[in-house]
Amino acid sequence: MGRVPAMACAVVAANLQAVLGLPTDVVATQAPPPEAHLRARGQHDAAPILTALRGEALPPRVRVGVTALDLCLPILTFVYGEALVGGRVAVVSTARLGPRLGQSPAGSPENPGRLLERLAKVALHETAHALGLGHCRADGCLMVFSAGLDVLDSLGLVFCPACERQLVAGRQSLSYPSR
Amino acid sequence: MSDLPRVLVIDDEEAMRESLAAWLRKEGYRVSVAPDGANGLAQMGEGSFELLLVDVKMPGIDGLTVLERALAAKPDLPVVMITAYGSIESAVAAMKMGARDYLLKPFDPEQMLLVIEKIVRQEELVRENEALRERIRQSAREGMGDLVAGSEVMIDVLELIRDVASTDSAVLLTGETGTGKELAARAIHSLSPRAYGPFVVINCGALSETLLESALFGHERGAFTGAVAAQRGRLEMADGGTLFLDEVGEIPTKMQMDLLRVLEDQQFTRVGGTKPLRSDFRLVCATHRDLPARVKSGEFRADFFYRINVLEVRLPPLRDREGDVELLAEYFVEQIALKLAKPITGFTPGAVRLLRGYAWPGNVRELRNVLERAVVISRSDRISERELTFLAPEDPVESLPLTLREAEIRHIQRALDAEGWNITHAARVLDVDRVTLSRKIKRYGLSRET
Numbered sequence: 001m002g003r004v005p006a007m008a009c010a011v012v013a014a015n016l017q018a019v020l021g022l023p024t025d026v027v028a029t030q031a032p033p034p035e036a037h038l039r040a041r042g043q044h045d046a047a048p049i050l051t052a053l054r055g056e057a058l059p060p061r062v063r064v065g066v067t068a069l070d071l072c073l074p075i076l077t078f079v080y081g082e083a084l085v086g087g088r089v090a091v092v093s094t095a096r097l098g099p100r101l102g103q104s105p106a107g108s109p110e111n112p113g114r115l116l117e118r119l120a121k122v123a124l125h126e127t128a129h130a131l132g133l134g135h136c137r138a139d140g141c142l143m144v145f146s147a148g149l150d151v152l153d154s155l156g157l158v159f160c161p162a163c164e165r166q167l168v169a170g171r172q173s174l175s176y177p178s179r
Numbered sequence: 180m181s182d183l184p185r186v187l188v189i190d191d192e193e194a195m196r197e198s199l200a201a202w203l204r205k206e207g208y209r210v211s212v213a214p215d216g217a218n219g220l221a222q223m224g225e226g227s228f229e230l231l232l233v234d235v236k237m238p239g240i241d242g243l244t245v246l247e248r249a250l251a252a253k254p255d256l257p258v259v260m261i262t263a264y265g266s267i268e269s270a271v272a273a274m275k276m277g278a279r280d281y282l283l284k285p286f287d288p289e290q291m292l293l294v295i296e297k298i299v300r301q302e303e304l305v306r307e308n309e310a311l312r313e314r315i316r317q318s319a320r321e322g323m324g325d326l327v328a329g330s331e332v333m334i335d336v337l338e339l340i341r342d343v344a345s346t347d348s349a350v351l352l353t354g355e356t357g358t359g360k361e362l363a364a365r366a367i368h369s370l371s372p373r374a375y376g377p378f379v380v381i382n383c384g385a386l387s388e389t390l391l392e393s394a395l396f397g398h399e400r401g402a403f404t405g406a407v408a409a410q411r412g413r414l415e416m417a418d419g420g421t422l423f424l425d426e427v428g429e430i431p432t433k434m435q436m437d438l439l440r441v442l443e444d445q446q447f448t449r450v451g452g453t454k455p456l457r458s459d460f461r462l463v464c465a466t467h468r469d470l471p472a473r474v475k476s477g478e479f480r481a482d483f484f485y486r487i488n489v490l491e492v493r494l495p496p497l498r499d500r501e502g503d504v505e506l507l508a509e510y511f512v513e514q515i516a517l518k519l520a521k522p523i524t525g526f527t528p529g530a531v532r533l534l535r536g537y538a539w540p541g542n543v544r545e546l547r548n549v550l551e552r553a554v555v556i557s558r559s560d561r562i563s564e565r566e567l568t569f570l571a572p573e574d575p576v577e578s579l580p581l582t583l584r585e586a587e588i589r590h591i592q593r594a595l596d597a598e599g600w601n602i603t604h605a606a607r608v609l610d611v612d613r614v615t616l617s618r619k620i621k622r623y624g625l626s627r628e629t
Contacts, residue, residue: 041285047198074194075202077285085205135206145206147289 001032001049001067001091007112008094008119009066015120016127019157020167022062022174032069043072046082046091053089061174062130064123065091080146081122083129088174090126094119097149118152128163131170136163184229184299185209189219189245190261191237195284199232199261206295216240220248228256230298235262235269235281243273250277254528255305257298323366326359327510330500336363336492343490344370349442351427351487352465354494357544360465361425363494368421373461376420381413384426392434393450402451414447417460427487428468428479435483442486462487497539497546504534504546511547512562515554522560529564537570552608568597569608588623591616600627 006026013024036048049071053063071093072078080097083090098115125142136143138160146152159167186208190196193214200210211226213219217240219233231249235242246258260281262270270281279301280294328334343350344367352360361380368378381394389403397412413422424430430438441447442462446455464487473479497504508526516523526534539545553566564571569590591609598604606616619625 045194047194072285073198073202074192075198075285076291077287079288085201129205134204145288145292147287147292 001030001065002069004029004066004068004094008068008116011116011120012064012066012092012123015124015157016064019124020127021171022127030065032067038072041072042070043078044069046071046073046079049091050082050084050087050089053091054084054087059088062088062090062127064089064127064130066094066119066123067091068094070095080118080152081126083126085129085134086132086170088130090123090130092119092122092126097122114153118149121152121155121157122146124157128159128167128170131167131173133163133166133170136160138162183208184257184302185211185227186230186232187211187213187219187222187228188232189213189216189237189242190232190234191215192234195234195261202291203295216242216245219245223249223252229302230295231256231258232282233258233260235260235273243269243276246273246276246278251528254531257302259294259298324362324369326362326366327507328500328503329506330503332495333500333503336494337366339492340366341370343367343492345372346490347371347373347461348489349462349464349487350490350492351470352463352492352494353470354465354467355496355540355542356467357542358494358496359543360467360494361423363492364421364423364425364463364465367463368423368461371421371461373420377417378421378423379413379417379460380423380425382425384429388431388434391430392437395434395438396447396450397452398450399452402449406451409449412449414441414458414460415456418458420460422460422462424462424464424487426466427464428466428470428473432478432480435480439480439483439486497542504539505531507543507546508534508550511550512554515551519554521554521557523554523557523562524560525562527561527563530562530567533564533567533570548610552610556604556608565597569593587619588625591619591623592625595620595625596627 009026013026016022016024030052032044033048033052036044036046036052038045044067049065049067053065070078071080071082071091073082078096079093081090081092094115097118121142125146128143133143135145136159138144140154140156140158141160141163142155142158143160143163144151144155146155183206186203188196188200188203188210189212190199191214196212196214200212203210208230211222211228213222216233216237219231220240222228223231231245233242233245233249242260242262246260249256249258254277257279258273258277260270260273260278261284262281263284267283270278270283273281279298282291282294323337323340326337326340328337340363350364350367352363354360364380365378368374381391383391386394393403393406393410393412395412395414397410397415398406400406400409437447445459446457448455470479470484470488474481474484497507508531512523512525534546541548549567549570550562553562557563557566591605594605594609595602598608602616602620603613606613609616
């Protein structure tokens with residue numbers, strides 16, 4: 001949504017397929033709805049973006065928006081991503097995951113690989129929400145709430161067994177083939 | 180995550196309310212929302228919530244009012260205030276009123292997580308602690324009768340009572356007046372192998388030397404003027420059981436010698452008698468006196484002291500029993516309310532504060548008396564500050580040494596002021612009859628303007 005490097009969408013799609021077993025297509029760019037822009041905060045409210053992604057009815061497949069816009073919720077200063085739990089829509093942002101892709105300052109300690117890895121984790125987390133999962137407290141599970149990048153970086157690209165079972169149930173509600 | 184608290188979010192801004200509720204639901208909390216203070220209070224009245232998140236600034240009933248009413252109904256309810264940058268002073272005021280924390284909106288995600296998790300963890304610890312304490316109390320209480328305890332220091336005493344009870348050694352119970360020495364003696368008896376035998380009590384401080392001698396040893400017919408029939412003494416009555424000598428420090432020195440002989444020879448005669456009698460009893464004594472000091476000064480026999488002090492159990496003063504004031508207060512009020520058929524269910528937070536803050540020089544006995552008065556004069560289903568006005572701390576300027584007369588005048592004046600100069604009510608609170616109080620008012624020249 002908005003101007004996002006193709007690499008970012010490709011990484012998200014690849015991880016949704018590899019980790020969640022969800023056949024994924026990257027579709028055309030879509031502009032964020034104007035009502036999402038919070039001028040006073042210089043950010044975009046994730047809620048109207050999710051509403052726009054969802055449309056009138058429950059989508060048959062999960063829709064994940066990828067954006068470089070700085071996302072927030074009215075109650076939170078920022079979010080890395082957001083989803084409607086069980087609503088099959090999610091949105092993720094690169095804005096707070098590191099230096100801008102393609103614009104890394106020379107000599108920056110951050111590398112694009114790290115940003116893309118974080119983006120993949122956020123996308124998997126939010127997509128799992130979209131399939132009906134809540135937050136988890138099991139050590140290392142991707143469904144742990146990441147309040148900061150240090151927590152996000154400590155997670156692997158794995159879900160705990162309990163969340164895996166819920167993902168199976170969530171996938172079965174879609175028309176995707178099971179793993 | 181079904182053991183996570185049930186949360187109520189009260190905020191007049193829909194976007195804030197719903198996004199906070201959505202985040203909390205993701206975390207596994209069961210969340211209800213309210214668009215204003217009135218709706219929030221109504222929901223609290225109908226349901227049970229374990230965590231409240233309340234916006235400070237709301238039209239109508241504002242966040243501070245919600246906080247006040249919520250804590251009045253449930254003093255331990257965790258409440259987190261939500262505030263915007265411009266109303267930090269309100270949030271600080273809320274903390275002083277008892278809110279657990281405040282969050283500045285919009286929240287930093289890490290900050291919000293920390294605040295909520297900290298409160299959830301605190302509540303878990305409180306529940307675990309209470310469950311553990313209850314198990315310990317249950318275990319310690321078995322066989323303890325009315326000895327109610329939750330504080331560490333008193334639980335230790337109950338454990339010691341359990342240990343000494345199983346022996347047949349003489350026990351000396353020490354402690355200030357009103358600390359429960361007789362209850363402890365009964366507990367020792369009921370936990371001992373002699374539990375099915377008699378428990379015989381004698382208050383050595385209440386009787387003159389002659390009467391004490393007769394009460395202990397018994398007398399034969401004609402032993403003294405008025406002895407028209409033979410009478411068994413407490414030493415005989417305690418055969419097979421426990422003899423409890425309360426206020427043993429008041430026994431005259433000569434009688435200490437006689438008792439010592441009984442304890443050593445295990446035989447005695449009645450007053451005026453010649454026939455030797457035997458009695459097999461376990462001796463428990465109690466005193467509020469400093470017996471070692473009295474031994475030093477010669478007022479108490481050393482050999483008798485060592486004979487009765489094989490095992491010592493010290494009952495701590497109520498002020499040292501952290502948390503027991505509330506426990507005992509609930510226990511007594513329940514008993515007394517049942518006896519007087521009054522529908523009293525507990526205490527207001529202000530009453531609890533007064534109970535906790537008072538020094539209780541008369542210990543448990545004083546607490547029970549105060550509560551009995553409070554139940555009698557209470558006009559609602561909870562004991563409030565109104566029934567406990569005597570416990571309020573005095574103005575420090577006034578706490579200079581007073582004569583007995585000055586102390587009495589002040590005490591009566593306070594009671595009359597608290598009861599709106601209703602002499603009948605004030606007399607009941609002061610535990611005197613109306614005529615006596617009227618006389619004192621006249622004698623001291625008391626009036627509303629004094």
